[in-house]
Amino acid sequence: AQSSVTLYGLVDAYVGSVKTTTAGQSLTTYGVNLPAASGGGGLNTSRFGLKGSEDLGGGLKANFLLEAGFDPSTGVANNYTSPYTGTTSNAIFGRNSWVGLSGGFGEVKLGKMWTPFDEVKGSGAAAFDANIFAPATFVWRSNTYQDRPGNAVYYSTPSFAGLTAAAMYSFGENKTATTSAGKITAFNVAYATGPFAAALSYQTEKVSGAFETAKFLQFNTSYDLGVVKLLGAYGRVKDQVANVDKTNEYQLGLDFPVTSTFTLSGGYAWSKDDVVAGSDIKRKGFGIAGLYALSKRTNLYAGVNDSKTEVPGASDDKTRVFAVGVRHTF
Template identity: 50%
Template sequence: MVHCQLRAVLAASGASFAQSSVTLYGIADVYLGNTKLTGHDGVSTTTNSLGSGGVSTDRWGFKGSEDLGGGLKANFLLEQGFNIDTGAAKGTGNNAAGLPVAGAQGFARQSYVGFSGGFGEVKLGKMWTAFDDVNGATDAVFDSALSPMYYVFTSTNYNANPGNSVYYTTPTFSGFSGTVSYGLGENKTAAQNAGSNAAFNVQYTGGPVYVALGYQSEKDNGNVSSRDFTRVNASYDLGVVKLMGNLGRTKANDKSTNEWQLGVDYPVGSALTLSASYAASKGGVLTTFAPTAAGTADVKRTGFGIGASYSLSKRTSLYGGYMAAKEEANANFVGTADAETKLFAVGLRHAF
């Protein structure tokens, strides 16, 4: 009797599995880079190295869906990052300041299950926030390690994929769509991030025009400390060139930093694209989210990047370029020299 029941269960499971689809996917992205770092003390260090994820973070994962009928689907995704230059797993988590740090997680990038249908999509678990969905949408130089935005902006240092989260995105209505996400902040120990993570975005796509607004608010250390991030993105595709720009703002407790970036993509034929970007920021928020000292001047940062990407196929491309960013010296730092980062890089990206 027990064996009959077991066979019935297995048969039912097999019938369900036959209606499902599961996909193994990933990205392998490696680059050879020459990096020169100069501190506020004027001391410079130059390093030649292989880097992981110049354009896209290296990853592998499983995703799948099951048609439940009536337009309703059950979906899941399990995704892990890794460093292709060493083979080491790449984890993310939160330290006491709420910032992403390395961690020993089985699927550190995403792990969720949910539903989708005419109402949109719901995800439950660990996934990218609604703010992260628009973070790099109009970032020129391929939203890569060669983009000055990641060296100049403070609003790129948010918690991108908190765990214990709920995520909902709407269908698209006449080009408009919206997304909200909320991380519950369940861990209440003093050493961990115990605060919430709330974010939303509103996007519009119509012909050559794209516009997006994103916002994220984070609290930690028993909700004593808080940070808020705002981003406005826009792009216009003229065909011969694509113009891109974004405005950012970070607020950490009583200080804020304002940021802007302008960029352009120039397609040279069907395979080659050239791209350039300039970014600047000014304000009282340091990269660690600590506010500047009382009475000190705002921190000023500027940077530019140029790059090229050549598609060998739909899944494989070569890229390369140069980026230089500067943080001006003032009373907030030890030393009187401007801190600088300069990067030359050439890389290979393959998606599977």
């Protein structure tokens, strides 16, 4: 059965420090893949998975993907927390588990997969969209969207001259005698031609019929000048948390390929909550990282992120991350 399944993965570990300043009190923690930052890795979350694609003839294919996430500093698995019930369960495939069909009509998936919102969310991110370095990491409110709610049906179109689109519906499965079921919907449209790329995405989250619907919108764009690649992102969040009417958030950055094996990338992100009662809340931060390729599969990296939240009437809350690490794919 070896030919019908491919085993693949990524292990990403770093040594670093996270300094957090809350109410004027600083605390610096040193370690490997710090929980305070991203335990799963510095650039990407560590993972291993099984995937396969069977040719059914006539352009039709059956596809599946089963992917676990983990923290290499402890071996601890990514679990599944239902966005609808908040219950956490021991997952064997904490990132993806779906089966589906693809062909001329596009692709259909059933199970747990990234939302179309998630699929393009990082496309405008500087610092390699790294877990711990990307400028928006400690700044954007929208980072807490549901990236893989599960119980979902997904459809993506084929590419029409660089234009693609995708939609997903996740069933809450939590209907009761008095409330209707929750649901999460997500959409994206992406376009790429030559050096230019752009993506618009939208996601709504309703935990159950008794709750308000949070709305996430994001627009990303990039332009590759050759010497540098320009990156831009705009996001808007509505009705996600109490007392915040909406949040507008931004990020600007650039990738700078210094040599064929070494790239620098950095940027700046900011976000402002329009608060219903009280003063607005502002967050801003920058992140910069260098990525050195030992091979196509193995990279060394180093970077820094420095972010703060302006707390009305008090001193700023700050986060500062330094790390050096290695990422290996297989």
